[in-house]
Amino acid sequence: MFYREAGDFKTSYEADSQTFPIKFDRYRFWAVLAVAYLVIPFIINDYWANAILVPFLIYTIAAIGLNILTGYCGQVSLGTGGFMAVGAYAMYKLMTAFPDVSIMIHVILAGGITAVVGAAFGLPSLRIKGFYLAVATLAAQFFLVWLFNKVAWFYNYSASGQINAPERFVGGIAVTGPNTDAWAKYMICLVFVTVCAIIARNLTRGTMGRKWMAIRDMDIAAEIIGVNPLQAKLSAFAVSSFFIGISGALFFSVYLGAVEVGEAFGIQKSFLVLFMVIIGGLGSIFGSFAGAGFLVLLPVALKVIGVDLLGWPTDIVAHLQLVIIGALIMFFLIKEPHGLAQFWRVAKEKLRLWPFPY
Amino acid sequence: MKLKTLAAMALAGTLAAGPALAELVIPDLSYRTGPYAAGGTPFSDGYQDYFHMLNARDGGVGDEMFRIIECETGYNTEKGVECYESTKGEGALIYQPLSTGITYQLIPKATADGIPLHTMGYGRTSAANGEVFNWVFNYPANYWDAASVMVNYLLDENGGSLDGKKIALVYHNSAYGKEPIRTLENLSAQHGFELTQLAVDHPGQEQKSQWLQIRRERPDYVLMWGWGVMNQVAVQEAANIGFPMENFIGNWWAGAEHDVIPAGDAANGYKSLNMNRIDANLPVFDDIRTHVHDAGNAAGDGSNIGNVLYTRGMYAAMLAAEAVAKAQEIHGTAAITSAMMRDGMEALDITDARMQELGMADIGPEFTVSCQDHGGSGLGIVQQWDASAGAWVALTDYIAPDDAVTLPLIMEDSGAFAAENNIEAGCM
Numbered sequence: 001m002f003y004r005e006a007g008d009f010k011t012s013y014e015a016d017s018q019t020f021p022i023k024f025d026r027y028r029f030w031a032v033l034a035v036a037y038l039v040i041p042f043i044i045n046d047y048w049a050n051a052i053l054v055p056f057l058i059y060t061i062a063a064i065g066l067n068i069l070t071g072y073c074g075q076v077s078l079g080t081g082g083f084m085a086v087g088a089y090a091m092y093k094l095m096t097a098f099p100d101v102s103i104m105i106h107v108i109l110a111g112g113i114t115a116v117v118g119a120a121f122g123l124p125s126l127r128i129k130g131f132y133l134a135v136a137t138l139a140a141q142f143f144l145v146w147l148f149n150k151v152a153w154f155y156n157y158s159a160s161g162q163i164n165a166p167e168r169f170v171g172g173i174a175v176t177g178p179n180t181d182a183w184a185k186y187m188i189c190l191v192f193v194t195v196c197a198i199i200a201r202n203l204t205r206g207t208m209g210r211k212w213m214a215i216r217d218m219d220i221a222a223e224i225i226g227v228n229p230l231q232a233k234l235s236a237f238a239v240s241s242f243f244i245g246i247s248g249a250l251f252f253s254v255y256l257g258a259v260e261v262g263e264a265f266g267i268q269k270s271f272l273v274l275f276m277v278i279i280g281g282l283g284s285i286f287g288s289f290a291g292a293g294f295l296v297l298l299p300v301a302l303k304v305i306g307v308d309l310l311g312w313p314t315d316i317v318a319h320l321q322l323v324i325i326g327a328l329i330m331f332f333l334i335k336e337p338h339g340l341a342q343f344w345r346v347a348k349e350k351l352r353l354w355p356f357p358y
Numbered sequence: 359m360k361l362k363t364l365a366a367m368a369l370a371g372t373l374a375a376g377p378a379l380a381e382l383v384i385p386d387l388s389y390r391t392g393p394y395a396a397g398g399t400p401f402s403d404g405y406q407d408y409f410h411m412l413n414a415r416d417g418g419v420g421d422e423m424f425r426i427i428e429c430e431t432g433y434n435t436e437k438g439v440e441c442y443e444s445t446k447g448e449g450a451l452i453y454q455p456l457s458t459g460i461t462y463q464l465i466p467k468a469t470a471d472g473i474p475l476h477t478m479g480y481g482r483t484s485a486a487n488g489e490v491f492n493w494v495f496n497y498p499a500n501y502w503d504a505a506s507v508m509v510n511y512l513l514d515e516n517g518g519s520l521d522g523k524k525i526a527l528v529y530h531n532s533a534y535g536k537e538p539i540r541t542l543e544n545l546s547a548q549h550g551f552e553l554t555q556l557a558v559d560h561p562g563q564e565q566k567s568q569w570l571q572i573r574r575e576r577p578d579y580v581l582m583w584g585w586g587v588m589n590q591v592a593v594q595e596a597a598n599i600g601f602p603m604e605n606f607i608g609n610w611w612a613g614a615e616h617d618v619i620p621a622g623d624a625a626n627g628y629k630s631l632n633m634n635r636i637d638a639n640l641p642v643f644d645d646i647r648t649h650v651h652d653a654g655n656a657a658g659d660g661s662n663i664g665n666v667l668y669t670r671g672m673y674a675a676m677l678a679a680e681a682v683a684k685a686q687e688i689h690g691t692a693a694i695t696s697a698m699m700r701d702g703m704e705a706l707d708i709t710d711a712r713m714q715e716l717g718m719a720d721i722g723p724e725f726t727v728s729c730q731d732h733g734g735s736g737l738g739i740v741q742q743w744d745a746s747a748g749a750w751v752a753l754t755d756y757i758a759p760d761d762a763v764t765l766p767l768i769m770e771d772s773g774a775f776a777a778e779n780n781i782e783a784g785c786m
Contacts, residue, residue, distance in 0.1 A: 046443055046446075046447075047443040047444055047447065050439055050440070050443045051439070051440040051443050051444060055436065149531055149557070159483075159536065159537065159539070159540050159771055160458075160462070160482070160533035160536050160537055161532070161533055161536045162462050162533045164462070164466075164778070166778060166779070167779070167780075177466065177779075178466030178467050178469060178470035179470050256435060256436070256439065256463060257463065257466060257467075258462040258463050258466075259435075260435070260459050260462070260532050260533050262531055262532055262559060262560050263434070263435060263459050263532060263560060264435065264436075266560065299437075300440065303430075307428075307429075307430075313390075314388065314390060314428050314429065314430035315390035315391050315395075315399075315430060317430065318390070318391040318430045318432060319391055
């Protein structure tokens with residue numbers, strides 16, 4: 001009734017190729033942005049920022065990055081944790097070496113450095129595919145974590161091997177360090193998520209995204225129609241690592257403030273982001289949001305229900321959480337391999353016909 | 359997805375709107391799951407049982423009841439932050455995270471929020487300098503004390519000289535394990551022993567290559583900074599290569615019953631440090647059995663009572679309860695705030711007479727805390743595992759660390775932290 005293409009006349013090519021062709025979707029998009037920018041910053045508290053929204057936003061960027069590589073270009077990667085570590089350590093070195101430069105620039109530079117590293121580790125993808133490539137990226141994961149543990153230069157020779165984010169300001173407001181207000185943390189992450197999501201969405205709709213998808217669907221056919229696999233695969237690795245690097249930089253500087261590479265960026269992180277992409281939906285930007293939100297909220301929600309409402313022992317709830325997440329992953333792989341994003345797509349299809357389905 | 363966010367928001371809203379009654383709120387950031395659960399569980403049992411015992415026997419401290427909020431961290435820093443944020447609004451008086459990684463997270467946060475942090479024998483060693491770390495306490499001892507105590511013990515064993523000896527350090531490859539390296543390097547230069555560093559990655563189940571290297575290099579002594587499953591594996595690997603157990607010394611987080619029992623008789627003779635004397639017959643344990651376990655309020659299954667980490671958890675709770683009493687005395691009110699709690703911790707004075715009175719005679723060394731010194735005495739004993747008796751036997755009395763080595767390092771590291779974070783050193 002209200003959700004339909006009919007009656008929404010496009011009179012220019014720009015209008016015809018816009019991201020949201022349906023008017024309702026456009027309003028909804030602006031409404032979500034309005035709530036995120038104009039409402040949440042005024043009601044957010046420390047708990048909501050540090051335990052839920054900031055990790056959700058940061059993991060969303062990581063999931064978008066991995067989704068570009070795995071979901072759009074079809075290259076399986078288990079190196080996400082390692083690439084996030086590159087972003088975090090690049091951020092740390094930049095923050096301490098150039099304290100006068102705005103950290104907004106540092107975050108983007110950290111993304112750029114990660115893009116270079118990611119492209120280098122993407123080189124094997126020209127020769128190997130599938131599981132073998134996954135193993136090659138796994139090597140990147142272990143190598144990078146080992147490197148940041150081993151070479152003391154990366155952590156400025158501190159006694160503990162930890163990196164700590166010094167206090168930095170954007171426009172006179174602290175965004176890193178212990179005295180950061182909840183809303184400031186939230187806002188800086190939100191700005192990066194918005195920009196990253198818009199860039200990613202438009203990249204995947206354009207020439208570059210179509211090349212990636214051609215490679216994903218059948219690389220030999222793609223090569224025959226003129227897609228350069230070297231360029232397509234490496235650009236996917238670079239763009240994906242750029243986003244993952246940004247998320248690693250924010251993860252370290254804004255969210256945690258102190259990071260230990262083995263603990264924060266271990267193999268579990270790679271799997272966590274991969275699960276987000278799988279549960280959210282491969283090849284969907286919305287799926288990255290859905291997957292990140294789901295896996296950040298689920299443990300918190302289970303804890304609130306199990307421990308605070310039902311009063312169960314904390315260890316039982318923690319174990320139950322593993323069982324439930326494991327079961328959900330199996331459920332999604334079997335029942336809905338396209339993830340939460342597919343539910344959303346189906347809902348939209350149904351909504352188009354509502355209230356008169358045939 | 360947005361709907362889901364809202365639904366969870368409503369759920370967590372119930373959590374945020376907790377009641378603000380006048381009671382002594384103690385969050386327990388425990389871990390009973392994951393690769394470090396073997397150590398986290400008995401510590402948390404002891405920590406909670408002692409507070410519950412005080413509630414049941416004395417009605418809390420100063421007629422003010424304790425309320426324990428347990429939160430599972432799994433030794434994971436992200437969950438630790440979530441636990442901290444979800445409990446601090448309840449009026450938390452003190453945090454005891456039992457994780458060096460989480461401690462590093464919480465030092466700036468707790469300082470900004472004005473809640474004291476007690477990192478007993480772990481965490482950031484330079485927090486012993488109370489003028490820089492106003493809100494962080496690591497009494498009665500820290501890692502650098504432990505490293506120095508170990509070397510002093512070995513000096514004693516070797517007639518005062520370690521010249522030309524080879525000592526290997528097997529450490530957990532994290533902030534925790536790296537802490538003692540700088541001290542040991544200084545000590546190695548001072549006493550002329552050769553130090554080999556062998557890192558073991560989280561969680562520590564894979565140590566074959568490290569122990570092969572030990573077999574090849576044949577160090578005279580192996581020191582270990584291990585925790586969780588890493589300890590059991592290391593003891594087993596040492597037994598496998600036939601390394602003499604009496605030359606293998608763990609720190610105080612690598613010396614509990616569950617670390618050595620899996621290796622059976624092979625673990626006989628393994629040594630470790632301890633900051634407490636282990637005595638399962640202390641009167642306080644009887645009180646815990648009567649008032650807590652028999653009443654069905656045990657934090658765990660009740661089987662850990664009296665063992666090394668249970669004792670240490672209880673000891674941590676005792677130090678917190680004593681600080682509460684001190685804070686009540688200083689401020690003349692029973693309903694203390696976290697800022698008052700800090701004053702109580704800074705004025706803490708633990709004497710033998712007081713420990714006797716509490717039914718835990720000789721459980722730890724005597725020490726006092728001051729504004730300058732948040733680190734306590736730094737004393738430690740060396741204990742040895744007797745596999746046939748299934749018990750730890752104290753080999754020595756409390757050994758003093760070499761403050762001339764640790765103090766300059768503490769000043770240097772805390773000074774660097776103060777400069778990095780624009781902290782002006784001084785008492786509050």
